[in-house]
Amino acid sequence: xxxxxxxxxxxxxxxxxxxxxxxxxxxxxVGDPINAMVGQDTTxxxxxxxxxxxxxxxxxxxxxxxxxxxxxxxxxxxxxxxSEPVGRLILERVPATLELSFCxxxxxxxxxxxxxxxxxxxxxxxxxxxxxxxxxxxxxxPTFLIGILLILVFAVxxxxxxxxxxxxxxxxxxxxxxxxxxxxxxxxxLPAITLGLFQLTLIMRLVRSEMLxxxxxxxxxFARARGLTNRAINFGxxxxxxxxxxxxxxxxxxxxxxxxxxxxxxxxxxxxxxQLFIQSVQFSDIPVxxxxxxxxxxxxxxxxxxxxLLYFAVDPRLRSQGGSARVAGH
Amino acid sequence: MAVAxxxxxxxxxxxxxxxxxxxxxxxxxxxxxxxxxxxxAVAFLSPVLAPHTPFDPASLNLSDGLKxxxxxxxxxxxxxxxGTDDQGRDVLSSIMYGTRLSLVVSLAAVxxxxxxxxxxxLISGYFGGAVDAVIMRVADVQLTFPAILVALLIDGVxxxxxxxxxxxxxxxxxVVGAIGLSFWVSYARTVRGSVMxxxxxxxxxxxxxxxxxxxxxxxxxxxxxxxxxxxxIATLNLGLAVITEATLSFLGVGLPSTxxxxxxxxxxxxxxxxxxxxxxxxxxxxxxAALVLAVNLLGDWLRDALNPKLR
Amino acid sequence: MTxxxxxxxxxxxxxxxxxxxxxxxxxxxVDDISFDIAPGEVLGMVGESGAGxxxxxxxxxxxxxxxxxIAGGEIRLEGRRIDNLPYEEMRKVRGARIGAxxxxxLTSLNPLYSIGRQLxxxxxxxxxxxxxxxxxxxxxxxKEVGIPGAETRxxxxxxxxxxxxxxxxxxxxxxxxxxxxxxxxxxTTALDVSIQAQIIALLKRLCREHGTAVMLVTHDMGVIxxxxxxxxxxxxxxxxxxxxxxxxxxxxxHPYTKGLMGSIPSLGVRTERLTQIDGAMPRLTEIxxxxxxxxxxxxxxxxxxxxxxxxxxxGTSRAACWLHDRGxxxxxxxxxxxxxETVDA
Numbered sequence: 001x002x003x004x005x006x007x008x009x010x011x012x013x014x015x016x017x018x019x020x021x022x023x024x025x026x027x028x029x030v031g032d033p034i035n036a037m038v039g040q041d042t043t044x045x046x047x048x049x050x051x052x053x054x055x056x057x058x059x060x061x062x063x064x065x066x067x068x069x070x071x072x073x074x075x076x077x078x079x080x081x082x083s084e085p086v087g088r089l090i091l092e093r094v095p096a097t098l099e100l101s102f103c104x105x106x107x108x109x110x111x112x113x114x115x116x117x118x119x120x121x122x123x124x125x126x127x128x129x130x131x132x133x134x135x136x137x138x139x140x141x142p143t144f145l146i147g148i149l150l151i152l153v154f155a156v157x158x159x160x161x162x163x164x165x166x167x168x169x170x171x172x173x174x175x176x177x178x179x180x181x182x183x184x185x186x187x188x189x190l191p192a193i194t195l196g197l198f199q200l201t202l203i204m205r206l207v208r209s210e211m212l213x214x215x216x217x218x219x220x221x222f223a224r225a226r227g228l229t230n231r232a233i234n235f236g237x238x239x240x241x242x243x244x245x246x247x248x249x250x251x252x253x254x255x256x257x258x259x260x261x262x263x264x265x266x267x268x269x270x271x272x273x274x275q276l277f278i279q280s281v282q283f284s285d286i287p288v289x290x291x292x293x294x295x296x297x298x299x300x301x302x303x304x305x306x307x308x309l310l311y312f313a314v315d316p317r318l319r320s321q322g323g324s325a326r327v328a329g330h
Numbered sequence: 331m332a333v334a335x336x337x338x339x340x341x342x343x344x345x346x347x348x349x350x351x352x353x354x355x356x357x358x359x360x361x362x363x364x365x366x367x368x369x370x371a372v373a374f375l376s377p378v379l380a381p382h383t384p385f386d387p388a389s390l391n392l393s394d395g396l397k398x399x400x401x402x403x404x405x406x407x408x409x410x411x412x413g414t415d416d417q418g419r420d421v422l423s424s425i426m427y428g429t430r431l432s433l434v435v436s437l438a439a440v441x442x443x444x445x446x447x448x449x450x451x452l453i454s455g456y457f458g459g460a461v462d463a464v465i466m467r468v469a470d471v472q473l474t475f476p477a478i479l480v481a482l483l484i485d486g487v488x489x490x491x492x493x494x495x496x497x498x499x500x501x502x503x504x505v506v507g508a509i510g511l512s513f514w515v516s517y518a519r520t521v522r523g524s525v526m527x528x529x530x531x532x533x534x535x536x537x538x539x540x541x542x543x544x545x546x547x548x549x550x551x552x553x554x555x556x557x558x559x560x561x562x563i564a565t566l567n568l569g570l571a572v573i574t575e576a577t578l579s580f581l582g583v584g585l586p587s588t589x590x591x592x593x594x595x596x597x598x599x600x601x602x603x604x605x606x607x608x609x610x611x612x613x614x615x616x617x618x619a620a621l622v623l624a625v626n627l628l629g630d631w632l633r634d635a636l637n638p639k640l641r
Numbered sequence: 642m643t644x645x646x647x648x649x650x651x652x653x654x655x656x657x658x659x660x661x662x663x664x665x666x667x668x669x670x671v672d673d674i675s676f677d678i679a680p681g682e683v684l685g686m687v688g689e690s691g692a693g694x695x696x697x698x699x700x701x702x703x704x705x706x707x708x709x710x711i712a713g714g715e716i717r718l719e720g721r722r723i724d725n726l727p728y729e730e731m732r733k734v735r736g737a738r739i740g741a742x743x744x745x746x747l748t749s750l751n752p753l754y755s756i757g758r759q760l761x762x763x764x765x766x767x768x769x770x771x772x773x774x775x776x777x778x779x780x781x782x783x784k785e786v787g788i789p790g791a792e793t794r795x796x797x798x799x800x801x802x803x804x805x806x807x808x809x810x811x812x813x814x815x816x817x818x819x820x821x822x823x824x825x826x827x828x829t830t831a832l833d834v835s836i837q838a839q840i841i842a843l844l845k846r847l848c849r850e851h852g853t854a855v856m857l858v859t860h861d862m863g864v865i866x867x868x869x870x871x872x873x874x875x876x877x878x879x880x881x882x883x884x885x886x887x888x889x890x891x892x893x894x895h896p897y898t899k900g901l902m903g904s905i906p907s908l909g910v911r912t913e914r915l916t917q918i919d920g921a922m923p924r925l926t927e928i929x930x931x932x933x934x935x936x937x938x939x940x941x942x943x944x945x946x947x948x949x950x951x952x953x954x955x956g957t958s959r960a961a962c963w964l965h966d967r968g969x970x971x972x973x974x975x976x977x978x979x980x981x982e983t984v985d986a
Contacts, residue, residue, distance in 0.1 A: 252473075
């Protein structure tokens with residue numbers, strides 16, 4: 001068991017290093033850190049001195065290590081666009097994105113999984129067919145279009161909910177939260193639904209197809225032959241077996257919420273890291289892009305690690321074989 | 331005569347197949363196929379069918395601006411059945427041209443992804459070892475990032491390398507490349523899996539013995555095996571590519587507003603949405619949704635009908 | 642079917658028909674078959690794959706997979722009709738009155754639950770026992786089916802058992818609520834040959850001790866000959882011959898059964914040649930007129946092409962073949978192919 005967790009942690013570090021490498025190449029070779037720091041009238045000589053001072057003439061591996069060391073301390077240099085420290089820019093905006101993603105994730109799990117179970121258990125019922133059809137429409141609507149439609153209906157036409165911004169927030173230490181004010185909570189509703197809807201349909205369809213798959217297995221047939229109640233079969237045997245693959249995908253999907261927030265934040269002018277990233281892409285603000293990339297990589301790795309541990313808790317085959325079952329099963 | 335009988339024989343084989351039967355017995359799928367064909371046909375015939383050439387500045391008249399659709403308001407004019415935007419451009423014509431551009435970009439992106447993915451999958455499966463490990467790890471890492479993010483990143487990098495002015499000229503290639511690069515993984519995995527299976531079969535060994543290139547032999551044997559799965563992935567990817575292109579354009583990092591795709595049209599409309607001029611946004615949005623829905627329905631059906639093992 | 646009234650059958654199947662609606666028309670997979678099983682009796686059901694033997698077993702336990710359905714006839718267990726019971730009623734019969742064993746022990750057990758949990762949940766579903774009592778019973782069953790170290794093994798998961806051990810667990814699960822009948826569908830096919838005999842011996846011993854009847858579905862005549870009291874031979878959805886196992890094996894009455902018996906190498910008896918039956922069983926869409934076996938039959942006559950034989954008395958057995966009718970097969974015909982081609986043993 002320890003070996004399994006250790007191996008997973010090592011793999012996570014490897015992924016992080018790879019992402020770091022991409023991030024570093026962006027930072028160092030696509031952008032030129034000197035340009036951000038000096039004015040137009042700086043002479044070549046002065047630039048060269050600065051270069052030497054910043055260690056930009058060192059061997060690439062040394063620079064990479066320095067970059068990672070700085071990144072670990074939250075130091076990503078200055079934004080080309082605003083000349084503010086990138087670390088601070090991101091930190092200011094992280095709470096907005098995390099709160100939005102969290103609400104969307106709760107929405108996805110607590111609505112999507114039950115819907116998937118229901119449609120998987122009763123695939124021929126008319127309501128399942130309806131949900132299945134609606135879910136296909138959900139997949140076909142781009143996130144930004146859902147956001148625009150929701151704004152059109154609930155903000156422009158009905159004036160029920162705000163269409164942009166976080167509303168009033170409360171500051172706790174460096175964290176700002178939406179959860180403690182009425183206007184903050186109201187501001188969360190439309191963006192959270194927008195962000196979650198696409199993933200919700202994906203999760204629902206995934207749970208449904210896994211459920212259908214499991215219901216066809218021999219052990220479910222044997223469970224029926226043993227005369228177990230439908231309740232025990234559906235929610236004990238079938239659901240638990242469905243969860244094994246669903247956990248993996250759901251984890252990744254929920255992780256990608258943070259990345260998909262890019263679009264939602266733009267539509268709703270939500271002051272999170274996604275919006276910051278879009279601005280940095282438009283202005284080719286390389287330091288911000290590099291930092292954002294590393295941040296997203298870190299989130300993904302953390303989520304993956306949690307998923308692996310969950311997996312471990314659900315599947316006994318993994319506990320005794322130290323992880324080889326998962327590799328074989330995929 | 332021979333051609334005709336060959337064709338009728340082929341037609342008979344098609345109409346007698348299980349796939350055709352499953353197609354015929356699903357009215358939803360038939361409707362989706364008809365809708366897709368209709369949208370594609372109208373889009374590619376837009377220079378002939380469209381009532382206006384919306385992005386020719388000479389033909390625009392600002393006094394035609396912000397006309398509502400004919401059927402919902404007496405202010406509408408039949409010359410502009412779906413209304414006009416703030417510049418006086420006909421929304422219907424913009425949609426037709428925009429759809430054509432969206433389709434061209436998406437099809438090209440899927441083609442790029444397909445060629446790249448199949449090649450990398452073949453290489454990965456055939457050579458194995460370190461080459462395989464590198465390609466598959468890159469795939470793993472890339473899979474952890476959503477396609478839209480990869481595309482955004484590629485777009486941002488290109489912007490960093492070349493000047494903004496030149497960027498507008500090559501924007502379409504950047505978008506095609508960015509989307510294509512973000513979709514290659516599923517093709518590569520499918521092809522790689524198939525190659526791994528074929529690699530140890532006797533005919534490959536035999537080919538090696540008689541001095542034929544085993545790679546060539548495998549390409550000939552593996553490609554037919556993966557046609558089904560690749561077709562399914564490509565269809566589902568086409569829907570995703572349309573969405574991704576629209577999203578990039580909506581975010582302002584895709585195609586420039588001088589050459590608007592559906593996503594650009596929605597972005598332009600969204601800027602005036604708060605004032606209640608909904609038609610500029612809603613009609614391109616509905617077209618986009620209808621197109622993606624139709625393609626997704628086809629992809630969904632194809633997946634169930636061919637039922638390949640997708641990874 | 643005449644059954645002495647002082648010894649009512651445990652299971653009666655009368656004129657059972659199982660259909661599969663498909664896009665090319667409805668397939669009759671089980672065509673009007675009747676048989677019964679006495680208490681404690683082992684009935685072997687043998688035939689090629691696709692003959693309908695597994696479907697018959699599934700129909701009896703009420704678990705035909707859709708779109709398959711019972712289209713006619715009736716099934717009675719201990720005199721009570723069970724083929725038309727509502728799902729919930731039939732559920733109470735399954736496990737409690739009829740146990741089932743499937744082909745593949747590797748996939749019959751839920752991988753995520755310990756075998757103890759699966760046993761206890763089955764026992765508690767059917768018997769009014771406390772958790773502790775159920776666990777004791779589960780432990781006894783595991784010992785009975787010969788799981789060494791049952792006290793510790795009870796908390797292990799299926800993947801920690803070998804195939805043979807898993808099938809023992811499956812047998813324990815089938816027996817745990819004391820059913821009167823067990824439907825065993827190819828219980829040994831997926832196992833190593835060396836394990837097969839052990840499992841069959843175990844099944845036979847347990848059923849004798851518990852007085853449980855068994856319907857043993859298999860394509861393996863050897864298993865049947867060793868285990869069954871009576872045997873029913875199925876061909877293309879119908880019963881070709883049914884009778885005491887000794888008679889059917891030694892003195893087969895139906896040409897199909899003869900061919901089947903001829904194809905088994907037997908130890909002890911020196912056989913110069915093994916025969917094989919020419920051709921293949923027809924697909925359900927292409928069952929010929931008259932006797933379904935006629936295209937492959939070496940003894941067929943004109944009557945076999947037009948009239949379909951029902952089961953009729955043939956010595957101690959009953960066979961669906963005109964050879965045993967007073968009218969005979971009609972004018973003899975050459976078999977379509979040379980027939981009864983031989984292979985050196």
